[in-house]
Amino acid sequence: MLVQRIFAVLYMLAGLAKAFPQLENVPDILRQAAAANQGTWYSGLSELLANSGEIANILVAVALFGSGLVLWLNPRWTRFVIYGQLAMMAVFITILHRSQPQVIPLDAIFIVAALYMLRQQFRRTGAKRVFASQDFAKPKALAKSPDKPKLAEEYDVIIIGGGVSGLTAASEFDTERVLVLEKSPTFGGNARCNSHRSLPHPIAGVCFQQPVAGSDMDQLLTKLELQDKFKTNAQDTLVFFNTILLLKCLNEITLGFIKFPSYLLKPAVWGLTGQLLLNALIGKPYVVAAKQLGDPIFADLYHFLDGFAPGTKRFPQVPWHEQSGWSKEAMAQLDNISLYSYLFEPEKTASLPDDLQPPRNLGKLVENAVTTTLRVECLDIHEVSAYVGLHFLVGYLRGNLVTLPGGNGHISEALVAHLNQQTNVTLQSDVNLVNLNNAEAGVQLTAKVQHHNISVKGKKLIWAAPKHQLSQWLPSLPEAQLNAIKEIRHEDYYLANALLSRPVLSHSFGGYMIEPDRPEQPYAWCKAGTCLVANWMDSTNQSEGGVLTLLKPTTRPERQGRTAEHDFTGLQQQTYREISLMLNNLGIDPRIVEDIQIWYWPGALITSVIGQQANGIFQQASQPYISVYFANQDSVGIGNLESAIFAGKQASAQVKDALLHTDKTAIPRSKETVS
Structure with a gap:
C-alpha cells in the first residue's frame, strides 16, 4: 500500500x-x-x-x-x-x-x-468483516414432545446411528420390525443439507461417483426414485490453477500439448495461454480453465487410470474381496507402499509386475492435482496406500462426480421420507444411549429419549455409529477387535458455506483449487480444496441468492493436533480471505458475501493408511459380535457416501441371514459394485 x-x-x-x-x-x-x-x-x-x-x-x-x-x-x-x-x-x-x-x-x-x-x-481481500454467524453452525433441533415416545418393547432389529449407513440398512428390511435410534436431533449423519433463500445446499457430504449400473449406489437411487435426478460434472468443472505454479510447470504443460498437437488448434488453449501470460504480468493469482483443457497434461496418468475403471475386474475394490479381479498378493503389494512412492518415486516400484507399473516422469502439476483430489477426502498422499489412492483417483480425478440439490443430504432426506412410509420401521432421534447388554438371545438397551427413559429389546442390533466409543458399550469385545478399532483413523473436517446476495458460477459445478501448499498461512492445514455451486446443483431453483460450498478437510500431518474448534472467528475470516481471492480473480466484488457459516464435523471421515487394507484392519474391526453387527464408513475404511451405503447393505444382509438361523457372516461385494 x-x-x-x-x-x-x-x-x-x-x-x-x-x-x-x-x-x-x-x-x-x-x-x-x-x-x-x-x-x-x-x-x-x-x-x-x-x-x-x-x-x-x-x-x-x-x-x-x-x-x-x-x-x-x-x-x-x-x-x-x-x-x-x-x-x-x-x-x-x-x-x-x-x-x-x-x-x-x-x-x-x-x-x-x-x-x-x-x-x-x-490479492486484496478487504477489511475484516463481521458476519451474522458468530459460532459453528449446528443442525436445527426439532421441537421436543413432552410425551413419552410410543415404542414397542421388542424389535427384530435395532439400529444405532441414523446416518446414511444406518438409514440404508433400515431400508433393506421389508417385513422385520426395525427401530432406528439417532443421537442427533436430525437424521443424516455426514450427509445433511440446509437452505439459503430457499436454495438447498450441503452442510456435510457434497457429491459421489457416477453410479455404475447395478452397483449399491445405483440400486439405492432407484429405490428412492433418484436414479435420473442427479447432475454430473462431466462438462462443467473449472480448475483454478495457481498462476505461479503454472509458470513453474511450463515445460510439463508444453510437453503435454506437443504430444497432442490437435489441442493446439483449439482457441480455448490459446486463450488459456494468453490468460497465463497476462496473469503473470498483472499478478492475478489463478488461471481459470475448464477441466478438459488439462487433459493433455494428465494424459499419461489418465490412460493408466483407465485400465482400472469402475465396473471392470481391474477396479481396485475397497474393501478387497476374493471375487475381485485382484489377487491378494497384488493388492497387498500396492497397499504396503504410499501413493506418493507409487507415482513419483519410480525406484520404489521396480519389483511390481508390468501391468501395475505407473507412468514414469509424472510432473509437479500432476502431483498437485493428485494431492488436491486426496485432500478433499482427508487423505494425505504420503500416508494413503497406493491401492486405496488408486481407488480414489479412478473415481474422483479421472471419473465423473455427480450431485443432487443439497448434496448428499438429498439422499438422507429421501431415505427418511422412504422409511417414514414403511410401517415396519420406527425412527427416533435425540436419543442418548445409557446401557447396552449383548447376549445370544438378543440385545437389551436403555436410553434417554428427550426427557424420558426407555428400555427396548432387539433380536439383533446394527451399530451404525462410529466404532471408537464401542469399548464403553461392549467392553467384552475380543482384544484383537478392540485393537483393530483403535487403529482406525477418524479425521476432522470443516465445511464452509458462503451465503451470497446473488448467484455466481451458476453454470458450473464449481472448481478445484490446484495450488502449492503454503504452511505459513493461517489455517493452511484446512484450506479449501474445492468449491461447489448450489445454484448449479439446482438449476430449477430461481432463488435470487447464491451459495458457494467450500470443503475444508484436514489431514493428520498438516493438522498436527491443531483445531479451530475454539476459534470460529479466526477460521471464518481466513475463509473470507480465501473466498475474496477467488471472487476477485473472477472480477466479482466479495461484498456479495452476506454470511459465512462453518460446520465442524469432528472425527467425521475415516481414512485408510498404508497397510491397513492388506492387514484386514477394517474387516477385523467389523466382525459381528454375539448379537451385534456393524455398519459405517469405518467398516470399509473410506470416508465417502458409497462406503456408507455398502456397509449398511452388508450389515442388513448379515442380520437377515442371522435371523434365518444361517451361519453366513459376510456377504462378498459384487464385481460391479462401486465403493
Missing part, C-alpha cells in the same frame, strides 16, 4: 503541474511531437493532439490527478483505473518517444509500479 500511496501523490502532482506552463508546456510538447512523428503510422493522432493542445492538456491533467486520487482512496474498482493508467502511458510513449526520448525510462518506472499495484489489487 505504501508504493500505491507514493505513486498516488506523484500522479496528483503531475496533474497539478499541467496547470503551470512554466513547469510543463503540454501544447508545445505536442507540437514538437507532431513534427517528429511525420510519416509514422500514428502521425494522424499526433497531429490531432497538437491541434487540440489546450484541450489535451486539461484532459491529461484531470486524468492524472483523478487517477492519483483513486489510488489514494483505493476503492474496489482501483484496478480499472490502473488499466487506464497503463493505456495512457502506452500512448505517451508512442507519441513522445521521438521528440522526448526521456519519456521511455520515466514512464517505464510508472509502468512497473502500475503492474506491481495491479498484483496487490488482485
